[in-house]
Amino acid sequence: MTYSPHTSNDRAEMLRAIGVSSMDELLAQIPAELRAGGYDWPAALPEPERMAHARALAAKNRALACFAGAGAYDHHVPAAVKALVQRGEFLTAYTPYQAEASQGTLQAIYEFQSSVCALYGMDASNASLYDGATALAEAATAAARITGRKKILLPESLHPEWRDTLKTYFGARGEPVLETIPCPSGRLEPAEVERRLDDTVAAVVVATPNFFGLLEDGAGIAERAHAKGALLIAAADPVSLGVLEAPGKWGADIAVGEGQGLGNALNYGGPYLGLFACQKAHMRHIPGRICGMTTDAEGKRGFVLTLQAREQHIRRERAASNICSNEALCALAATIHLALLGPEGLKEVAELCVDKAHRLAEKACAVPGFRLRFEGPFFHEFVLECPVPAERVRNALLKEGLLAGVPLGRFDKALKNSLLVCATETRTDGEIDRYAAALGRVSK
Amino acid sequence: MTYSPHTSNDRAEMLRAIGVSSMDELLAQIPAELRAGGYDWPAALPEPERMAHARALAAKNRALACFAGAGAYDHHVPAAVKALVQRGEFLTAYTPYQAEASQGTLQAIYEFQSSVCALYGMDASNASLYDGATALAEAATAAARITGRKKILLPESLHPEWRDTLKTYFGARGEPVLETIPCPSGRLEPAEVERRLDDTVAAVVVATPNFFGLLEDGAGIAERAHAKGALLIAAADPVSLGVLEAPGKWGADIAVGEGQGLGNALNYGGPYLGLFACQKAHMRHIPGRICGMTTDAEGKRGFVLTLQAREQHIRRERAASNICSNEALCALAATIHLALLGPEGLKEVAELCVDKAHRLAEKACAVPGFRLRFEGPFFHEFVLECPVPAERVRNALLKEGLLAGVPLGRFDKALKNSLLVCATETRTDGEIDRYAAALGRVSK
């Protein structure tokens, strides 16, 4: 295979035009001692063989009915979304540097930003970030800059991988300082938050639904944070916002989320979609690309990348963030997905999630030995406390073609028997029944 | 689900504009006694459920390594072909009636016609016909009209379903009259053809490679046909023309083929792609749409549907054919496929087919009890004579994930032990070995 179109004729003519006698002469730029000796490389696979090879590898993954969530959700990806994002005009364009030749991408970004703002109840957003975890890291950075304070309070009920990401992001630099608030009941206690709030706290992070699927008292915490001059950073699953109140409405100053569930496949963890939105006051602290509406020389509406003074290519080491490439195509998928669903469709999906998860929880808890680990309202995910190690339950259900959930022991030994279980709109009643029946066989 | 976008508001406004008070008033056009009482209809499946339902059905088909051919071939369909034909601009356009707004489709048709002509060594072609069998029927009709004669000689070595199609096409009308030439050796004997040629014969049909995979003596037969004033209609697999001489070069007046192998999936028999090409002299007898090059009002090159005086919408009962919709998207796939492969790629595929089929034949015939039923050169298909009924062989190999070929007993009882076996470029050496090994187990 070669994707270089040159014939030997082309090559000869071009070398002549350049004024060198051979390719080697042109390559003399690289000192001989730095040239590679050779490569231990497998034989080229022509397209048919390559497809066959890939299919064989893909077939080594098991097809399972997915009851796992933990930040990655098996939602239906509409056929129209898949078809549209594969259009060359979207798929093979770059970041829209030349606005006049990129109005399609730019307008789509504007629609994306707007949709994210609508979901989260915010005023401003950006063209996307890498994923939910890094979006939170960016929010923490922004909060520290906005407030001029150094401490970020992170709940234990936050996704542990998000917490870990923040630790990595800020560990070497040493700031912002992260303080974890324990959540023995699976949720943040507003009083506990209040106890830790002082004038060094830049922001309190609240994830709702949280890692355990539970809804937090966002408003209560926001009020306390604001009272101490701290910001409230909300992390929220965008699908849940089909039924749950928008973070902007209950007091969040910045909101972030993992947008994968909006029209993007599970993809074993990526590419995913970091969502970031905030109140107007903080607009100039937003990381990454932002699209803005403007007019052309004749007064016609158009779109450009804007507020670039925040960015690395202008500000270099003083930039708001180092992000350059983002997750544009995933953002486009989310934009189209939200347009297809509209407020009503998103609500339907969210209600199906709530309904199915609760029915599953009920059936699972009817099996002797199984119970909910935590109390409190939950969205589409809950922690199932098993009579045996959760890994054992997971492995048993795997044999029946069910991905039972995520055993929490690897995040916290105290949760060895806890299984984080999720049901989205794609789980059928039959699968839910099979799940409960399979649990019955485990418990014996 | 509804793909009708109207809100109740829209509907009310529109009814008002029309001047009726209700939908029912508008529907009064259909007499009440002709209105349906009700439908016994399954519940609507929203897209996620519909996809799941379809996947479950598709999973009831078995994935097999395909050694079956018989007019439908498991060639590699390039990823670029699949992606391009799904572009809305091609997929959702109609027959290009308004040429100015359809130059993309029209130019692609022109390229298709040209590619077909290039393959078959002909001067003119059309925008496609339904499939190879109906293309042959159209060719027979054209030959009868061109020559003013009534008889078509059909070899027994022609695909039996193509012969059956011609019988259906002409049976009721009684003409052209079909006469089948027996081929006990698996091929047409030129002498036998000569014996049957007289001045009532409009055309002799020669399929090469023929149904049994064998190459015919096209030139010898063409010469004899022409000597008696008859036309020669060649049927040829387009992929084989990567290595085999173009029918136009050995004397065919009209050529037809099944174009599925050019970028179209097996699809359980359709949509397929009828190819039709002929020498210039017969251009005005071509059935169906034809695209022609022309110029616009400013002299710029453009394309239009042309020679429409042959067609049903002008000529009605005196048209050259009744065809209206054709297989445009399949033709587009073939066009793109051929552009991707070019002469060299097509040759590579054809050579792989020849090579793999011959190596398979050799290995199969090394298994005691198995031998080639017919002598003579073959392209990518051969008749394997089995020691037991071919259906038994087929069923045995099915258990090993191999679709062993097409048992010929259902076409001809005398061929009960004959299995028509094909190997294309997509069959791996490993699969060929597995095939031979599996035969070994059958013979025991």
Next chain:
Amino acid sequence: MNLSEKISIEKSVPGRRGLVFAKAAKPASAYLPAGALRKAPPRLPEMGEFEVVRHYTRLSRLNFCLDTHLYPLGSCTMKYNPRANEEIAALDGFAGAHPCAPDSAVQGTLEVLHRLEKLLCELTGLAAFTLQPAAGAHGEFTGILVAAAYHRSRKDRKRVEILVADSSHGTNPASAALGGFSVRTVASRPDGRLDMEALKAALGPQTAMVMLTVPNTLGLFEGQIRQIADAAHAAGALLYMDGANFNALLGLAKPADFGVDILHLNLHKSFSTPHGGGGPGSGPVGVAAALEKFLPVPRIAEKGGTFALQAKAAGSIGRMRSFAGNTGVAIKAYAYLRGHGAETLRSIAENAILNANYARAKLKDLFPPAVDEPCMHECVLRTEPEKTNGLKTLDVAKRLLDHGFYAPTIYFPLIVHEAIMIEPTETETKETLDAFVAALRAIHAEALADPEKVHAAPHTLPVKRLDELGAARNPNVAWG
């Protein structure tokens, strides 16, 4: 933004390669006689994969299509076809099935085909369907052969004539002729319906069948169809319904109730296969119980939940093509129908009718309807060149392109002078229709104010008006 594209062969460079395959162990010449081998390679373009992708991407952009523009092409039902259907038909399990695979290996496909046949029976009230015909015209031909077989089975050999309406689609008479019948045309009345008197006069012992389009090509329901059926039957003839316009009846009426004996449907119109620039289609034929045995082979049989493809059937007219039919199209139709419940089925037809009448109502003062009464799924209007500086139907069509709309079907049906046949379909919004109406009204005004501009249209397309005559006079149909 690109307005023309070279032809692929003009982009060809000797030696350039696109898809490259493995090399065969031995060349073809090692196996095949030299005389059989190609002397010169076919003159196909030599292009890189990228060039091919860019070429066809750019080429595609020279098209209007449904995904970009309203496409109100009468008689063609250019409605939105859900993208999910494309995904479904392309599932490996379906797309990879070989047509000669044993039934046990293709139960999924056979089940879809069987279920689809049953759904079509329910929609039409007819007893049995074949999915074999590749398009509407192929379905007509099938139906005509079924009729021939029926009369033959009754030893009724005098029935050599088929009656078609003068408003019928050209494929109707062409198919009849292909079946060996002579064709007699029956006139329509001024109200666009078949003239019962003319029909009765034409019917006789020579009549094999009456072919009727419902709704007819003027977009009108043949209110007397039951009487027409009775008259045909009384004369010993069959009634054929061209069901290409079935979109207008989906969920509203069952042709079996009209007395129809044979009908074809166009899956690529009413049942959701995008038209692909001219195909593929699928033209299933449904028949009344007495005619089932004549349907072409193969037939799909079900027994205890297991499905079989039967290659032989006593009485059958035989095979209309190779293999089972355009299965890929049938799968899309099945997927489409399963997306609907009984209520929404009906909304298809209702909204199609609503949209056509809306366009009609908003335009009729400037473009008089061929028949002035409510229409079904499409309306046929007319231009009045004599009143509008010679504004002809063709001008309207071409100028509409400049306004950002594909053109309606024009000069069809043949019986209407300067016909413009508008079929918005049920999937267009009121806003789009309003914009379309506004464009047509604007063109009417332009014709009065600046006729030259309209006559010379289109102005903004990749090419100006093309020389069709020249193309036919000196045909250049291949790069040679």
Next chain:
Amino acid sequence: MNLSEKISIEKSVPGRRGLVFAKAAKPASAYLPAGALRKAPPRLPEMGEFEVVRHYTRLSRLNFCLDTHLYPLGSCTMKYNPRANEEIAALDGFAGAHPCAPDSAVQGTLEVLHRLEKLLCELTGLAAFTLQPAAGAHGEFTGILVAAAYHRSRKDRKRVEILVADSSHGTNPASAALGGFSVRTVASRPDGRLDMEALKAALGPQTAMVMLTVPNTLGLFEGQIRQIADAAHAAGALLYMDGANFNALLGLAKPADFGVDILHLNLHKSFSTPHGGGGPGSGPVGVAAALEKFLPVPRIAEKGGTFALQAKAAGSIGRMRSFAGNTGVAIKAYAYLRGHGAETLRSIAENAILNANYARAKLKDLFPPAVDEPCMHECVLRTEPEKTNGLKTLDVAKRLLDHGFYAPTIYFPLIVHEAIMIEPTETETKETLDAFVAALRAIHAEALADPEKVHAAPHTLPVKRLDELGAARNPNVAWG
């Protein structure tokens, strides 16, 4: 043919529905406290499915893209990415894998990731790779944290500074700052290479790392890189290579041989993921053996043909994001690399270099190169406004759009006045380059003959030159 499109929300009609789902057995209010429920629905567009498809199809057509236009965007490697890779990454087995699935259920994905890591090691000569970073900048940040961890592990706490070239990409200093380092800029020489004397002067016990781009952003190879590495190492610092331009070295050279300790690659550039309008990308980081233990978690481990995702690893800097990384992008990169053999790998770089030099040679009389010597995969040219009626780089870029070409990267690197950075990539033909060269030459001539035309460009795009200042002054970033 359409030149603008309303925003989706402007097409919204209350009550209109696109995708409709099943109804839940019970509403959310049956399960959740009223206070938690949304009071007002989010202001999302209400559109039918068809409208959505048409809207985004039409929108897409307002873009130039690689599939339609040459996209010679320097530093971005806009080359053709085989379509097969898209199909492969979308295979159900891959796309449907949940990131928390047990290893036993995702052996296929893990095998691909593991194989890809090994291929990247072979290409770079480095000992180990992580695929976790989501893009190049994320990779840089990862590499910087690895460097910090390395020095920390040696208790060398004085190393607080990172040296970057003044020609470096903005992400380099930004990432360094994010890692808590202060940034010191080292000047380039007039020949575009790092000034060794300046470097040596800057190196010291405070230097944690030197960051270098190879080929650098002027498209030049840092011929002294081995010496730079030695100098850095002698000072106790590490050498980081920004490998975003690795397309130019694929199959030609292994950075480990240069003395590089840490590098990132941009899979979305050199390794075949279409850029998607700005992402997703993937920025794997490779390191020398001594640094492997600092790589982020999770790591992919192989034992006897079985693969495992290891969430913990002693010494690791930790996790850079959730889950394993942009797996979908990694799969495409793997597919791409398996399409190549050792020989064709090399042809990637060779042809990329050939094309850049060809464009350079054909243009340098009118657009002088920043450095007048052969370049690698891209060349940086300049406009000379003073000689050409004020023809600025921005004018050239905008006018090129009218000529049917996307614009090169402009005003980067910052050290070149009026820079035009052209990277044709290896997948463009000579004919396309000739046309591009001709367009640039024509623009130069236009500037002399009709400067106004050029300054006011573009003229043929969906919009005229846009007011960027106004956009920033009164930002409107959401429909609110």
